[in-house]
């Protein structure tokens with residue numbers, strides 16, 4: 167541990183603290199216009215109970231309730247253009263202003279500059295250096311590993327960070343045995359599209375509960391829900407609304423099983439997209455960062471932009487703040 171005492175340390179009389187980032191790709195805070203924003207007509211009982219009415223609009227601003235805080239979070243980071251996934255995710259994972267460092271918003275997959283930034287250190291590296299275990303809870307099927315290994319596919323930012331820090335990616339066996347949760351929650355796509363016809367099915371609620379249970383096993387874990395960005399790029403306003411309702415049910419299960427006394431849950435995104443369905447591009451809207459857990463209101467007060475999320479995670483876990491040049 168290099169003499170560093172962190173809250174990763176287990177002791178007999180105190181349960182360890184842990185952080186989970188539930189990441190939704192391409193989800194921003196938009197207008198209240200029901201012809202543009204699928205949030206305006208979606209029925210989202212769990213998020214609305216947590217945060218109150220109209221939480222999904224830009225105009226609503228910061229929210230603090232007894233259980234949660236929401237921060238409209240700047241994803242543009244002072245760099246012109248539309249925020250992209252590689253630089254946005256790298257910013258969340260490093261706390262550094264990735265688009266500023268590499269000179270542009272870049273994505274969806276990291277280029278060399280973004281990859282270099284990730285290799286210099288992320289939250290996954292920080293936890294590894296402190297002697298803890300960290301995990302990306304979303305698994306990958308065998309063809310993914312094949313295409314990575316034969317050079318036909320590049321890692322996106324999150325799995326690049328995980329593997330760079332020396333942690334394994336979750337596999338089909340992890341999914342089958344309940345150690346992972348699929349990006350679409352239910353495993354239906356693993357049955358229908360990937361051919362695992364015997365893969366156990368979960369309800370959305372069960373998948374959310376499983377994320378909460380798995381998060382307790384790691385000081386730091388990450389769940390990557392990427393289909394929300396796809397729903398922004400493709401499909402109808404009505405389909406996007408259905409997608410958000412699915413997401414709300416899974417988050418409901420996650421919140422139902424979450425241990426607020428020990429776990430800091432951070433729900434966030436890399437850039438807007440799905441909240442403006444009159445076009446099919448990313449937006450410059452702020453993204454919602456939702457905090458649940460110990461001291462959520464004070465931690466939320468330190469968040470303004472995507473660069474502020476990693477420092478909050480480090481503070482909560484007692485990880486040293488990395489030197490950056």
Ligand SMILES: [Zn+2]
Pocket residue numbers: 192251274395399439448
């Ligand atoms: Zn996108």
